[in-house]
């Protein structure tokens with residue numbers, strides 16, 4: 107192996123390990139309660155799911171009759187790394203087909219589950235896996251976070267309904283955000299306890315550097331539980347929660363809501379502070395998506411460097427980044443182009459100054475939204 111190959115190998119092994127965490131049954135049950143009617147007569151595919159460890163397979167096989175499913179398919183990716191939690195001792199990747207309880211004991215017995223072999227490794231992108239995808243109506247799983255862009259793009263290309271777990275920040279990916287703006291993807295009904303959940307993995311994955319905060323990981327019954335923040339369900343299945351109106355109580359005043367220096371919009375730093383009477387564009391934190399009701403608001407853009415929807419109308423190339431005490435950091439203002447900017451000096455953190463002493467500072471990414479109900 108060349109040095110480059112070794113580095114790539116180590117890198118992909120690390121990525122694979124990060125992907126080897128499993129969803130808890132309680133998180134699945136809580137979310138799935140909101141879609142009971144959507145599954146009737148449907149073929150469900152869990153295509154990143156070793157049935158021996160996947161609670162998605164467990165949930166759908168045990169609730170097969172209750173949900174009125176037609177068929178359940180679960181595919182198991184053959185891992186190259188033998189140490190992983192989903193230790194795959196068979197040489198071939200497999201997939202399982204379950205078509206319901208035959209002996210009326212309400213339990214999916216081994217002889218009711220058909221085991222089939224893949225020729226290849228069961229990668230969700232392989233032709234064989236895509237053949238199964240074509241048969242499916244709804245795909246439900248927690249896919250590898252490292253392949254999330256490709257995973258979502260494939261689901262959309264094959265026009266599938268889906269309910270999958272991902273990181274909140276993945277909604278900002280260039281390949282994914284446009285679907286949010288167009289109301290083709292939204293967040294699920296439940297929030298993983300403030301956005302954080304524990305995924306389960308092998309104790310071998312314990313990495314003290316990542317889990318230095320003792321609250322972020324614990325080992326129980328020989329399983330590592332790892333706390334991950336900012337986790338959401340990504341879906342295109344409708345649910346009642348997204349039709350609940352967000353109650354607005356604040357009134358707009360130009361003293362309370364600042365205009366951005368570079369976007370034609372006002373800054374609203376907390377979703378609860380969205381003014382009830384403002385007709386123009388408002389910049390809100392991306393956690394707005396948790397409260398988003400498409401009958402109440404339109405999403406018109408995202409303040410990314412690439413610029414989605416709304417364009418930044420000012421650039422900071424002639425500015426310099428400085429620390430709170432005014433000493434230059436050595437960076438040009440170019441690096442803040444596209445970020446939502448306010449005029450002035452912030453209470454803490456670095457900011458930007460031009461040669462005339464004009465100051466401006468950047469905020470986190472913002473979604474740009476308008477209140478649809480005020481547009482007539």
Ligand SMILES: C[S@@+](CC[C@H](N)C(=O)[O-])C[C@H]1O[C@@H](n2cnc3c(N)ncnc32)[C@H](O)[C@@H]1O
Pocket residue numbers: 125126127128129153154155156159160161162183185192228229230231247248249250251253
């Ligand atoms: C985050 S884990 C989640 C596992 C399971 N879906 C769950 O929620 O418990 C992602 C799974 O995807 C599998 N995987 C990784 N790359 C894959 C690929 N290219 N195709 C299919 N599965 C893959 C991993 O082996 C791992 O089991």
